[in-house]
Amino acid sequence: MVEIEYKNTRVKLGPSDLVYEPAEDSFLLADAALGEAEPGMRILEIGAGSGFVSAVIRANVKGARVFATEINPHAARCAKENGVEVIRTDLFNGLKSGFRGVSFDLILFNPPYLPTSEDEKVPGWLNYAFDGGASGRETLDRFLEEVRDYLKPGGKVLVLISSITGLEAVKEKMMRSGFEVDVVGRKKVSFEELMVVRGKLI
Numbered sequence: 313m314v315e316i317e318y319k320n321t322r323v324k325l326g327p328s329d330l331v332y333e334p335a336e337d338s339f340l341l342a343d344a345a346l347g348e349a350e351p352g353m354r355i356l357e358i359g360a361g362s363g364f365v366s367a368v369i370r371a372n373v374k375g376a377r378v379f380a381t382e383i384n385p386h387a388a389r390c391a392k393e394n395g396v397e398v399i400r401t402d403l404f405n406g407l408k409s410g411f412r413g414v415s416f417d418l419i420l421f422n423p424p425y426l427p428t429s430e431d432e433k434v435p436g437w438l439n440y441a442f443d444g445g446a447s448g449r450e451t452l453d454r455f456l457e458e459v460r461d462y463l464k465p466g467g468k469v470l471v472l473i474s475s476i477t478g479l480e481a482v483k484e485k486m487m488r489s490g491f492e493v494d495v496v497g498r499k500k501v502s503f504e505e506l507m508v509v510r511g512k513l514i
């Protein structure tokens with residue numbers, strides 16, 4: 313069993329052909345989340361993958377209550393094995409009956425963000441980790457259309473995007489949904505720049 317260690321957290325990885333392996337995007341989102349998370353907050357991660365980001369928050373923010381969803385059953389199982397309270401579902405579906413309430417202080421998502429055509433799809437469940445549809449924003453757009461329904465007043469959202477995803481299009485969509493928007497993390501990784509965009513409900 314392969315494990316990684318990061319900021320007081322040890323996370324078991326699933327099989328690399330089935331579960332997304334934490335990478336620079338995961339580390340950047342985890343660091344940004346640690347900058348926003350506070351004790352006692354209810355935090356939701358959509359698309360938990362191995363459970364890496366949620367596990368880092370649980371280990372470092374005492375009293376934070378962290379919940380997650382994940383569409384890939386192999387990833388959901390892996391996140392559970394890493395101690396994450398996870399529901400296997402599409403985005404927010406199923407939350408109404410789970411997690412003792414549907415309002416969160418902070419919601420995180422490192423979505424599949426690569427523009428992907430039919431012949432670029434990866435076979436099997438791992439495709440959900442990468443395939444952002446033709447625009448690269450298809451799953452993120454669906455998330456942004458729903459997310460404010462699950463936030464407490466003044467709640468925040470953190471999304472990981474790439475320069476490939478299109479920062480301006482994401483900012484514009486978030487502002488139209490009533491968020492004050494800032495970029496709170498950046499890292500250049502080979503041909504792209506990764507960014508964490510924070511939206512705060514106005």
Ligand SMILES: C[S@@+](CC[C@H](N)C(=O)[O-])C[C@H]1O[C@@H](n2cnc3c(N)ncnc32)[C@H](O)[C@@H]1O
Nearest residue numbers: 334338359360361382383384402403422440441
């Ligand atoms: C880029 S990976 C990030 C995984 C993990 N959060 C991390 O940062 O290491 C995106 C994750 O979102 C999941 N995902 C994609 N679409 C989803 C959806 N509609 N609902 C829930 N999870 C989804 C994928 O299966 C994958 O595990």
